[in-house]
Amino acid sequence: VNLKVRGKSAHSSRPQDGVNAVLKMSKVLLAIDAHGFDFPPHSLLPAPTIAPGTVIKGGTKGNVIPELCEAISDVRIVPGMTVEGVLGEIQGIVDGLKEEDPELDVEVSSPLNKPPSEIPASHELFQVADEAVRATVGYELKPVGTSGSNDTSWLTTVAGIPAMAFGPGGGNAHGADEWTSIEMLVDFAKIYGLMAMDICGVE
Incomplete structure (x- = not known):
């Protein structure tokens, strides 16, 4: 969610002549941080979360009250929640703050409408993957959820193409030393090959 707060610039020696947009933003972020989603949890996923202020920028010079x-x-x-619903909740928080602070000028928007997605474990795609995993490594494939984001959202929810996030594991995601093992890569090359053969009807 993008937040934009507009204030009024002034010389920092006379802060009373301006409206500090950074201070106003701090009110908004703290209010969002204190907010909790009133929504039933998903059986395979962590509870919905908001992480306010993962990126923030404001001000132009040390001696100028920031206007933006x-x-x-x-x-x-x-799944079951919508981006529109979340924006509505955040807008409600902002509207409440505006009643207390008439100077507060906030714009709420979403740059990316990426809906959550899921397919049932009974779906053919999951069953094909399960059979390939059993044949390759002898494990039973179990459905799990993740709070991470990937292209299954676009494929399943937007394009109507059933998809699931399924690949080799590892560690240190998004870190400098993110890794997976060569053994896992080899196993998944076999698994993907078996899945393709099964779906295409190749013996």
Whole structure:
């Protein structure tokens, strides 16, 4: 979610002549941080979260009251929730703050409408993957959820193409030393091959 707060610039020696957009933004972010989603949890996923102010920028010089402050709040939702619903909740928080502070000028928007997605474990795609995993490594494939984001959202929810996030594991995601093992890569090359053969009807 993108937040944009507009204030009024002034010389920093006379802060009373301006409206500090950064201070106003801090009110908004703290209010969002205190907010909790009133939504039933998903059986396979963590509860929905808001991480306010993952990116924030404001001000131009040390001696100028900032007239603009922009911030990003990372929001993770679960199937059954909508981006529009989340924006409505955040707008409600902002509207409440505006009643207390008439100078507050906030714009709420979403740069990316990426809906959550899921397919049931009974779906053919999951069953094909399960059979390939059993044949390759002898494990039973179990459905799990993740709060991370990937292209299954676009494929399943937007394009109507059933998809699931399924690949080799590892560690240190998004870190400098993110890794997976060669053994897992080899196993998944076999698994993907078996899945393709099964779906295409190749013996």
